[in-house]
Amino acid sequence: MSFQKLDELGRKLESLEHAISILGADEATHMAVGGGEKRAEAMSNLAGMYHAQATAPQIADWIESAKSEDLDDDQRRAVGEFERSYVNATCLPTEFVQRRTAATMRSEQLWRDLRPKGDWDSFLPALEGVIALVREEAALRSAATGLAAYDALMDQYDPGNRTADIDTVFADLKSFLKDFVPTALSVQERRLAQHPRKPLHGPYPIEKQRELGLAAMRAVGFDFTHGSLAVSHHPFCGGVPTDVRMTTRYRTDEFLTSLMGVLHETGHALYEQGLPKQWSHWPLGKARGMGMHESQSLFVEMQLARSPEFWEFMLPLVHQHMGDQAIPGWDIADVLNEVNFVERGYIRVDADEVTYPLHVILRYELEQDLVSGKLEASQIPEAWDAKMTEYLGISTINDPKDGPMQDVHWPGGAFGYFPSYTLGAMIAAQLSAAMQKDLPDMRDQIRQGDFTAINQWRADKVWNEASRYTTPELITRATGEPLNADYFKAHLKARYGG
């Protein structure tokens, strides 16, 4: 039976993925510094074995013949997702993949060297090469999937996402934010005049911060029988669903950055831990995509952890773990002054939730033009600066380091990924609003630090659905309507609108 063959292949692929994921997490947390070269060789060879097994020609026959077997609903969807994943894995010729991998590795390395110097001119030829390859890739993916070029790129990260839908939603959000950012800033200014930010009284010992982070993870539902928290330079949530490897990093002069980071990653972790175990070795059993994943981290970070209700139970935990003198005299408003501080800035990854979407929409718009050929790499600095000035009122024309050179995505050839960040923020807000209807006392539960019903709702609507549906289908099923910007706008107005 062909379904059975796919099932067995899935188990082998899952084992290779398991190894690659754990080795990846281990590399960032526990590997000896001199172990990197052999580790890279091992990871690359394992990835090669994975690719060879995942793209074997007979799989196409198994998929075709499995379709006519007597399958239940889930099994049919599972074969469909297997096919989607197989098409994605096989639609690029090996020769092209090698060419692209070599070019993006060189370009990323060059970017690491040149970004600190802000040397755009030296970087430009490499980026031009990458963009030429991205256009080639988009054409190949478009041919294999029947999607438009940029849609074919996005579809890798969030299956079902189409510019036709996202353009509308982003246009709505952009026009809202252009007015709302100044509003939020002046509301904040008035509030801070009455209630100024308080200084922090560090140092905050790492061991205590770790205990606080663990307590926060436990509170929001992290399952420590299937995961752990370690330290790495760049925080991440990796590993496998049965053993989620989360990391954070600590600074001793303040503790809120690490704590909020831990809560963000816990959102990712809960999704992984909540995926349906019986499908773990099928594409169907994986998290739906990047936008949905980000919605789960941002749900915890933005919808829960930056709310006043959350801090009713969290503030005592801070006192308990960090000591009474850690933030002497602080009340919830003082914490919110810190964690919800809004600021126009150059850097996407440092942006708050109000300004962040404008950073993303800027990139989304430029990417589309770069892929279609309307824009060339050499024109990026001016186009970037024009949009930064229009959307956020700040200019980066003399500062490519903090302008178009700030992200690794383009040097790495990852076009079509940026929208996921803001889609995630919008999905989180829309989920939260839908949840509120089903759980009228949700805000009270947050106050009490009781996330049982909230997590059960998320498990039913998102986690356990895994990849049964496309991203847009999943959103509609969970919230009763297609993705739109209304709930996110309402969320921002409620929090920052005064």
Added chain:
Amino acid sequence: MSFQKLDELGRKLESLEHAISILGADEATHMAVGGGEKRAEAMSNLAGMYHAQATAPQIADWIESAKSEDLDDDQRRAVGEFERSYVNATCLPTEFVQRRTAATMRSEQLWRDLRPKGDWDSFLPALEGVIALVREEAALRSAATGLAAYDALMDQYDPGNRTADIDTVFADLKSFLKDFVPTALSVQERRLAQHPRKPLHGPYPIEKQRELGLAAMRAVGFDFTHGSLAVSHHPFCGGVPTDVRMTTRYRTDEFLTSLMGVLHETGHALYEQGLPKQWSHWPLGKARGMGMHESQSLFVEMQLARSPEFWEFMLPLVHQHMGDQAIPGWDIADVLNEVNFVERGYIRVDADEVTYPLHVILRYELEQDLVSGKLEASQIPEAWDAKMTEYLGISTINDPKDGPMQDVHWPGGAFGYFPSYTLGAMIAAQLSAAMQKDLPDMRDQIRQGDFTAINQWRADKVWNEASRYTTPELITRATGEPLNADYFKAHLKARYGG
């Protein structure tokens, strides 16, 4: 070129081994408790991929044709070792391997349940099954290698070891020890009467013990750019040569057990870290075998770390890391009273270096009879008791838990392994004596905690030789003579003979 094909295959196998080794170390140190099932599935699938790739039929052709290629000395040896490894991997039919794996897994599981109860009768049928399979395996390996049955088993662990040689060496050692154990005990009694053992003043905080262990590792030459120390229930030295994962465990009422364990594992680690990097993906580049590996750990533990010279530099380190009140008033003789305490006991793993070989020789003798069919499993308790009584003067007839049920080796089907432990102790002593000739001020260097020349000698004579030679050849090349018991006997006499 076939040599090149073997080289490429070697890189793939090394990557799978890398994954399996790191996943194995991770499992014992950092894995979430609920991650075990998927981890076991992943390890088993990776092992299956390794086996499939390592036993592919075309490899036999590559080996044959590589032999007639224009190769240098090392390359010829490398092909020879590849062949040895290929024959070992392919000489058992798949059907047999599956049958044996299933039987030994069941038997090990049963042993874990029944050993605490000392329920020999319930365990016997499983052990009988395992022994039947071991006889079958010995016959298969004998047919493939042309070796005698028990030699074929031993050859897996220490290539070149033959009962014809070991019988003689062990007979010599046994007859010496039967007299020497009582001597050492009465010498010890007289010494302790004059200089009694001192009590320890715990608790010893784990963090301080860890610092002391790290200092000891650093002192004897562990390279922390290629390895690390963690905690696990059963201490081990795992990982890969570029990233050696060592573990220990701590108790807070004393610190010497952990420290000596760390030094033992550091001996293993130095061997791995010292293997020739350019051959790491060939069988030639691996450590020679179990006896040689144990010789490296026992060299550090027994030849170095339990000597008075070693404690001249180590005692100040203890004071530095554990505090001046950790062992108040202790001098070197007090430490040696502890670490060189001799005792007749039931349990091999708890035995000191004087009585340990008798535990091993007992098993070696019984194993040969079990494999040849001279002895049946049902006769083990009486045979065991007779030898324990003869060699160590203690009876285990009413205590199978601490008698023939104490080790995992037989339940797991690992026959031919036990001799390696005592061969390791003898090799370590013989290496030490040879080294002393080349480095006349070796004892002074130990006093100063300077292991540079000692480690260089070991690197030249053992580590860098890797698997270029059989175990007996390697011993002769390193020490100028075949393995014999004289140096080990002299070592015991010098340390315990009064």
